[in-house]
Amino acid sequence: EVVLTQSPGTLSLSPGERATLSCRASRGVSNIYLVWYQQKPGQAPRLLIYGASTRAPGIPDRFSGGGSGTDFTLTISRLEPEDFAVYYCQVYGDSVFTFGPGTKVDVK
């Protein structure tokens, strides 16, 4: 079973700054199965990016995903106030879904 590691654990930034979040897999995974979610307090996770780089419908273009193999990134080009949240990566492989531990993006 693949293990996902996300870094940093917490990212403290100001509105307008660029955020770069990392998701590393313990072994190579297919890009088509790498997913990113955003979760705000008291809410269910929200799909942001699937297939490593495809934005879900309605997701602003300041969110972008990239990477391949074992290393993937989620970039928020300019943080808006509503972007401060926890971000999870997720992968599917061998009939198992695995989530990373999350990165919290908070206000500096």
Added chain:
Amino acid sequence: QLQLQESGPGLLKPTETLSLTCTVSGGSISSSSDYWGWVRQPPGQGLQWIASVYYSGRTFYNPSLESRATISVDTSKSQFSLRLRSVTAADTAIYYCARHGDFFSGRHFDPWGHGTLVTVSS
């Protein structure tokens, strides 16, 4: 638009069986490209996938929970359900139901239900 809603008891005692139901509306639970799953989140912690089911009854489970979990589907009621036996305090979590796709439509969860908090306490 597809919507999912969890229901079930919010408080259980240790050793009891957790039983949750997810009702699907705004779409067909028998869609050939959709699977239906359960994901949980202990308070203040991350997400853990539990199990998924297809309308035909095909199931797959997280190996760490497979011995205690059973997922099932009732297409006549547009519902799928989760049973988790012999619960402990470690099973205290928000339980979400969600849809995911297949190889073609994508192995990502969307949409999600709002979640239901299940607390295990004596």
